[in-house]
Amino acid sequence: MIRVYVCPKCEAIKVGSRRKKVVCYYCDETPMLITELEFLEYSEMLPEERQEYAREWMKKYREKKKSVKEKEHADEEQKG
Numbered sequence: 719m720i721r722v723y724v725c726p727k728c729e730a731i732k733v734g735s736r737r738k739k740v741v742c743y744y745c746d747e748t749p750m751l752i753t754e755l756e757f758l759e760y761s762e763m764l765p766e767e768r769q770e771y772a773r774e775w776m777k778k779y780r781e782k783k784k785s786v787k788e789k790e791h792a793d794e795e796q797k798g
């Protein structure tokens with residue numbers, strides 16, 4: 719299954735298979751984050767629209783991350 723991924727470092731956007739780990743080639747193979755964007759939708763977008771989506775998505779992601787920071791921290795501690 720093809721999914722759309724965003725790089726948390728440079729906000730690059732690209733598609734990849736869900737089965738494989740998708741990394742960013744622009745910034746030293748940073749693991750990319752999976753988005754909810756449908757591949758069909760992505761394929762119909764212009765390059766500028768894709769970049770705009772990636773930027774907006776990262777903005778929301780950072781806000782979400784900030785609000786669950788404490789919970790995340792606890793999860794990390796559990797993992798060791």
Ligand SMILES: [Zn+2]
Pocket residue numbers: 725726727728729730742743744745748
């Ligand atoms: Zn990157």
